Structure formats: C-alpha cells, structure tokens
Amino acid sequence: TDSFSNFEVDLEGELGDLEWAEQHIFDGADEMFREIDEDGSGEVAQEEAIEWLGQFEYFDDEALAIFRRIDKNGDGAWTLEEFREGYRDFISRLSLQSAILTRRKHDDILNQLGFDPHSLLLYTQELVR
Helix, strand or coil, X not given: CCCCCXXXXXXXXXXXXXXXXXXXXXXXXXXXXHHHCCCCCCCEEHHHHHHHHHCCCCCHHHHHHHHHHXXXXXCCEECHHHHHHHHHHHHHHHHHHHHHHHHHHHHHHHHHCCXXXXXXXXXXXXXXX
C-alpha cells in the first residue's frame, strides 16, 4: 500500500496517527467526565448531565435526548466508557461536518473560477494513478 492509505505508520515505537488521535480524544473525554461528575462517584447521573448540558443552552428535552443517546445500557447514568464513546462519536460527527463544508466551499470556489469540480476530481484521480 502507498503511504497515503496507511495512517497507522508506527515510527520507532510511537503511536500511529489513529491511535494518537484516539488517545487525545479520550484524554479530553476523561477530563470532561471528571468535571461533570461533581460528586466523584465515577458515574454521571442524569441530573448532573442535564445540568451540565444546560450551560451549552440545550433545552431540557434536548439534553435528555443527548443523555439517553450516550447512556447505552439505559441505567440512568453515564459510565466513563459510555461517555468516551459518545464523545468520540460527537468529535467524529464534527469532523465529518467540517469535511463536508470544506468540500462544498472548495466546489463553490472551483465553480466561480469556471471549473467543474467533478471533472477536475476525475482528472486529478487519473494523474495520481
């Protein structure tokens, strides 16, 4: 495989790019979890989560929907593992949205310059082969 398709290159025992990114995502999730878990119980109760989400101007029904989406086992509390998974999904969605917006902006610029983005993409792919 070529270097562009292999992101998990492990140089001299260091974490590959994907492992490094996931660990940093987990570091952020762990820190945030500790902030939300005000009583230090190791779980975030529904009330704690909804109060925390309120600071981001979510309505109670929106906060409850977010809480339930992350509470995979439905026990009424987030564990660290559930929160990590929810946080990673959120970051992934943000990255995807950013990529889509970047692509649309790129296509708009090409259109303004008189290029067909699809034709240009096919041409570029042929050059890379």
